[in-house]
Amino acid sequence: MATTISVCALPLGGVAGSVTVFPDVLQKASKVLKEAEGTVLTDSLVTHVADWLVFVMVHQEGGASPVIAALKDAAIKAATETSEKRRLLIRDEIPVLTGLSFTERESEAFVLFLAGAAAPQFWNPVLLAQFADPFTTKSLVGETKFVFCTEDASMFQMPQDLHRLITAAKTSAIIGVAADADTPAAAAAAGVVMLARAESPYPSTSELCGVFAKPKISPNGVLMPVSLCDGGNVASGIVPVVALGFSVANGKLSGPVDLFDNPAFAAARIFAGKISCR
Template sequence: MKTAVSVFAKPVGGVSGTTRVFPDILQTAAKMLKKAEGGILTDSFVTHTADRLVLIAVHDPDVLPDTLIAAVFSAAEEIAQKRHLFCGPDPVSVCRMTIPERENEPFLLFLAGSDVMPWGEVMVPDRGRDDACIVDGVLFLARAGGEFPSTAEFCERFARRGLNQQGVCPVSLCDSSNVRTTVIPVVGLGFSLFNGKLTGPVDLFDTPLFAAPRFRASDQHAE
């Protein structure tokens, strides 16, 4: 069967500038998407990067959830406005991938804290496939395993010294606050997909194996 995975990221209002999304916004968005499961959506997940609300929608390729997504962002912005939270001017980032599900279908979502993220240096050779990955703004969505690069191959790119020296810092979701002007926090989330349903995510950089890359990214720009 073919399944569509659509990911949307939009600044909706951050606490203390663009530091982090307000928890009530995440909860409201999750409830709205959950209500659509079994109808427009087969599954969903809500997360964040800096002041951007990130919505993952799994759906039939012929049924686009864009109207629902717009309503969720509108509700999020209303909450932020009531609290006078700062909202950045960046546009919506959208990644949409329609795939024939394999028996084992892992995919990865990388979220950057800034839209100046050099994604081109992260990409792994796609081995001749044109449905391997898609990038837009702060989002990088990629299939993994089998004929595609493995999860470890993708993650390994974030440990490269040259990338860390540009301030790219692989962090866990709980450590992803946008608090340095010269450091770009990047979160990696790993999922498995079967029959339109998600399993996961795994917080890919939540491990001491990335302690050295984090130090390099932070230390390179220290005065």
């Protein structure tokens, strides 16, 4: 049976404004999801970036399950009650949702990218670099090719449709990448959340993360790859980006590994700090 990883993010429980999520809010949401493990869920995790509360739900209910939707709503309700009690910041935005359903490989690795900004085409340049640029992902030089899907349901086969995709990506968000119809590779939402499977036949974890080792500027600000503990929204013009690595086996998560907690990304962090001060 296919394993599904569903991710939900919403700006809820911000302390000191929109800096980060208050710990009690994380705990309340986590309790709701943990109580569902063994019945609805096989595993779960509650985390955050900036003031975005993030649920990771692992299950076998498929991608559009009313049961999972109800559980998500229950976790949001519990987190909201705590936020209101403490008068924490609750921004009026709809939840950001994405997910992947797949048959687990012998060793199934994936990376959850979280960004402290919501924008329709936020992940486009990242996904293009990871899954369409052979200078970033060496396996693209060989037989590995991916198909991109945009929010208007248009499909783009690499490498022959690369120029069309670059043009389309200026106005349309890339929401998914696949190796073929039955083999999803990545899924993205309107900023905030992106999931990518790692290791052969997909880009390696280092290739997925290596995109952020080079300075990147987006319309929302300069991207700064940071550890989870540094993912607060504290400087205007800087978008914190967190990468959490996992392995999953029989629906159970191992991880997360805080992938950007590494000096390899120090140069990108320094660049972001200098640019934001100008």
